[in-house]
Amino acid sequence: HRGSRRGTWEEKKYEDGVKWMSLEHNGPYFPPEYQPLPDDVSFYYNGKKVKLSLAAEEVALFFAQMLDHEYTTKQVFRENFFKDWRKEMTAEERSLIQHLEKCDFGELHNLHKAKVEARKNMSKEEKQALKEANQKITDEYGYCLLDRHKERIGNFKIEPPGLFRGRGEHPKQGMLKKRVQPEDVIINCSKDSRIPVPPAGHRWKEVRHDNTVTWLASWTENVQGSIKYIMLNANSKLKGEKDWEKYEVARKLKSCVDDIRDQYLRDLKSKEMVTRQRAVALYFIDKLALRAGNEKEEGETADTVGCCSLRVEHITLHDQLDGNECVVEFDFLGKDSIRYYNKVPVIKKSVLSLWFSGDGPFCLSLQTSLLNKHLSSLMPGLTAKVFRTYNASITLQQQLKALTNQSDNEAEKLLSYNRANRAVAILCNHQRAPPKTFEQSMATLQTKIEARKEQLALAKTELKQAKKEAKAKGNSDPKLQKYRCEEQLLKMEVQATDREENKQIALGTSKLNYLDPRISVAWCKNMGVPIEKIYNKTQREKFAWAIDMTEADFEF
DNA sequence: AGCGTCACTTAGTATTGCTGCA
DNA sequence: TGCAGCAATACTAAGTGACGCT
Structure with missing residues (x-):
């Protein structure tokens, strides 16, 4: 454990899968019940006012609330919604309401918009009252006692009902996500704890004590x-x-990754087809940080793939492309239907010939379970996803080393950190939709920079002037002013660069899930950058273990 | 081996709330 | 002092992979 103090974080308390000895909590918080529409707001069918039953009305409002969203224009969404909505209707309603196109949700939609507007325009006092009410809920439901320590609960609220919003071309988008009742909920807590009390008139589905x-x-x-x-x-x-354990496993991979790479490169030439295919999968998982790609049930989810589920249509093999020999062109939708597009020169022609070797639609005839079984034999705890963690973290460490200098100022150091973080995000294909106000905000920043430049030029002139006059008085103010101005200008220019480079890249996911925080903590210590510049409050809490134990000499 | 179930991590987006500026 | 714009947080969907059963 180089560069780390032994402390409470390294204690392993319980054996074989036991997670706690005592657990006490108040159960989940249920969303408020549905409030019926006021009398002056109506739904219309075929131009005629229709008073809906409570159940049908609630679901109608779910749809009405989403009318500004693209979802409600999608055929699949509309069909799924309508089908599920009709299930909530009374027989009478069902026989009347046969076509979604004839439904007029206008008044419901307006009511919703008015409510949003009203919430925005609440008085200070009202906002304060609301905040206090929320705080009370958090106080009551947001914490638990685990082994006698008070801990925050991540998501203590039961998900409210609504229309399912799947990502990408999800076949179930628009379906009704039903209201969860206490009778649906299983409570887990310790036997001797105060058992959570279900809402009045209700009971839990089950209370179990599984530690x-x-x-x-x-x-x-x-x-x-x-x-x-x-x-x-x-x-x-x-x-x-x-x-912490996750990153320790990834660090262990570091010590044997060379051997593993040697082996899979050798395995590319194996006589066994399974071995060769496994080697190709591993090669791309390692080189490109692809996800494993478990099988999915067709028709249940959006059509997305990972390494082992890549189909023939997702890759194109080029003997020659853009001046490179042997190039694989990847174009597929991965997790969350985020597109992965990459043109990758590969080591050998032999790699290419190994694709399409099955007769089905898949590039490789290999299951993730087989791959992981193999990996765990190479190193305990090794699975496909460890490669993502390992490659992400090692990339950050290398990039930080390559990009930052002790002599840089803080803004430059932070830009370098973000660039290192960005390299990882690109490797892992962490994308985001460009912010709606992106162009606008870039322009604003550019304007500010121009203004500051002028101010700086002015300050310089003044300084010259002042130097002559102030020599006798020893007045250093103009100098300070010029200095401050320069610094602010630099900071803004760096900010502009950073923002531009970040347009479609999401840094958060890698920062939170893939980058060993000890790398960042050590870097901060070495560079004299306060940890607050890298991690906000929540992140510092999440990575408390790393902040606690990491010395400047930590190496991933 | 092949599956279904379960537990947990990873993911992008929507909403909220804070801050710095006119 | 209001509010635009951004950062932080909330939300919940979508992955991975272990395990147990047949």
Whole structure:
């Protein structure tokens, strides 16, 4: 453990999967019940006013609230919504309301907009009252006692009902996400703790006492049938230790990655087809930080892929492209339907010939389970995703080393840090939609820079002038002014560069999930940069373990 | 091996709230 | 002192991978 103090973070308390000895909490917070529409707001069908049943009205409002959103123009969304909405209708309503096109949600939509507007225009006192009410909810439901320590809960609120918003071309978009009842919720806590009390008139689905899991409550969501959990906040000891463990596994990979690389390069020539295919998968997972690509059930989710589920249509092989030999062109939708596009020169022609070797649509006939089984035999705890963590963290460390100089000023150092972070985000393909106000905000910043330049020029002139006059008096003010001006200008220019380079790149995901925080902490110590410049309050809480234990000589 | 289930991490976007500037 | 613009937070979907059963 070079560069780290032994301390509470390194203790391993319990054996074999036991996560806690005592757990007490107040259960999840349920969203408020539906408030019926006021009498002067109506839904119309085919031009005629229709008073909907409470259940149908609530779902109608879900749709009305989304009318400004692109979702409601999509055919799949509309069909799914309408089908599920009709299920909530009374028989009478169902026989009347047959076509979504004949529905007029205008008044409902306006009501919603008015409510949003009213919330914006609340008085200070009203806002304060609301804030206090929310605080009260957080105080009551937002914390738990785990092994006698008070810990924050990450998501203590039950997800409110609404229309399912899948990402990309999701076949289930628009379906009704039903209201969760206490009768749907499983509570997990310790036997001898104060059992959470369900809302009046209700009971829990089950109360269990399973200390091999970390969740406090769970329910099954109706759209995909998946389980949702109430879990601890990222700043909790439990999550922190797990995070630390993750990076330790990635560091262990560092010590054997050379051997593993040698082996998969050799395996490319193996007589066994499975071995060769495995080698190709590993090669790209390592080189491009691709995700594993588990199989997905067709028709249940958007059509997205990862390394092992890449299909023939996602890659193009080029003997020659842009002056390079042997290039693989990737073009596919990955997690969250984010496009991955990359042209990659590969080591050998042999790699290319290994694609398409199956007769199905897949590039490789290889399952992630097989890949991970192999990996775990090479190193305990090694799986495909460890390569992403490892390559992300090692890239940050290398980039920081290459980009930053002790002699840089703080703004320059921070730009370098962001650039190193950006290199990782690009590697991991962490994208974002360009902010709506991007062009505008760039222009504003540019204007400010111009103004500051003029001011600086003026300050310089004044300084010359003042030098002559002030020599006798010893007045240094104009000099200071010029200096400050220069510094602010530089800071803004750096900011502009940073923002431009960041247009479509999201740094947060890698910072939060892939970059060993100890690298950043050590860098801050070495560069004399306060940790607050790199991590905000939440992030410092999440990475408390790293901030606590890391010395300047830490090496990933 | 092949699956379904479960637990947990990783992900982008929507909303909220704070700050610095006119 | 109001508010634009950005940072922080909230939200919840979408992945990974372990495990147990057949």
